[in-house]
Amino acid sequence: MCFRSGARAVVGTVFLVLGSWRPPEAFGQSPPPAPVQYSPSGSITTSTPTFTWSVSAGATQYYFELSNATAPVFKSFYATSVCMGGTCTVIPAVTLTAGSYSWYVQAQSSGGKTWSNGMSFAVLPPPAPTPSSPSAAVFTPTPTYTWTASSGATQYFLQVGNGTSTVFQSFYDAAQTCSSGTCSVTPTPALSQGSYNWAVQAKNAAGGTWSASRSFTVQGPPAPTLGSPSGSITNATPIYTWSAVGGAVMSYVLAVTPVDGGTAAFSVSYAPTQACSGQTCSGTPANVLLAGSYIWAARPWNTTGPGDWSAAQSILVTGPPPPTPLSPTGTGTNATPTYSWSAVAGGVVSYTIGVVPVDGGTAAFEVTYDTSMCVGRARPRPRPSSRPGRTRGRCGGVTRRDRETGAAPGPSRSRVRRFPPPLRRAGPSRPRFPRSRGARSAGA
Secondary structure (H helix, E strand, O other): OHHHHHHHHHHHHHHHHHOOOOHHHHHOOOOOOOOOEEEOOEEEOOOOOOEEEEOOOOOOEEEEEEEOOOOEEEEEEEEHHHEEOOEEEEOOOOOOOOEEEEEEEEEEEOOEEEEOOOEEEEEOOOOOOOEEEOOEEEOOOOOOEEEEOOOOOOEEEEEEEOOOOEEEEEEEEHHHHEEOOEEEEOOOOOOOOEEEEEEEEEEEOOEEEEOOOEEEEEOOOOOOOEOOOOEEEOOOOOOEEEEOOOOOOOEEEEEEEEOOOOOOOEEEEEOHHHHEEOOEEEEOOOOOOOOEEEEEEEEEEEOOEEOOOOOOEEEEEOOOOOOOEEEOOOOOOOOOOOEEEEEEOOOOOEEEEEEOOOOOOOOOEEEEEEHHHEOOOOOOOOOOOOOOOEEEEEEEEOOHHHHHHOOOOOHHHHOOOOOOOOOOOOOOOOOOOOOOOOOOOOOO
């Protein structure tokens, strides 16, 4: 018994001395083959990469080791349960920063241990995103910023400046900001009118990469295009029209300015919902334009402030065209004739007839009639006329003497009429006749 024991001791000693102790051979076992590493290798942008290698036949567990250029950063044992279909997969519980790394896997069993050849890779920060918009001019104080998604980015840092300081900056989660390769955000702080530049940084645990900077300007809405009126008009309260514009318009300001007298300058504000239909806006200010020259323009506003004025448009406001006297004419014996004349266009509100003696007789007088005395009431029905700007409506009215004597007008006197301009007395001087109020004449 002592010999067997001594013999085992001697044999064991011999194996140890010779450095060739091989229990596996004694029991007919060998170590598992070396695992073949698959990934990661080369350059990657994720800070939590997935590591894969081939299954080693006979291995009962795997030992994983990950190192940077100076020391191990992660070590762990993994059971064979991480393997499936000939491939083993693990995601180590470590977040890597940008830099170079190498990793190894050792397959272990009761027969021994075998290391893989090793594999190297580099962790890079996400690539720089490409900013898209805004650029050039924008007409909203809260623009939407868009850029291309960066592979491996987990968040983005947006920064907006005005050339001298940062006016806005914020982080955005990549999963909530990006879709189908495009990221977009609409910050709520409103920008005032002016010039800005912006950039975005793609980030993950490995680091961050800035995009190139892009510039834009915040402006008021663009200038509208004027429609009408223009040129010579006779309507004292015209309808003004202009084009609708974009840029989140909150109101349009219509301004009318006299050039050589006339009505004082005025401006009126209109909301788009009030003035615009489709692509056209219009407004009819209550301000009455006296005869004279004017310029008018329109200007849009939004929350950033005023936009550009439209190009100014000129108008010349004149009185209505002269009517044509119809009767009486020639020689007559009626001391209280009915005067009739053609109705005219131009927004007429009244007609004044004037009668001036040439060689004695009744003193000069004037009488004013509203358009209710015209055939067709205030707006006589237009009929074909050889004279542009006129209608063939008839107007008529009784004279001052009719009112003084109480004479009832005849059937034709239901028409309002306007009298011809005062006749001139023969000779170099031009007579002037006094004006009367109501139906009372200057000589009565």
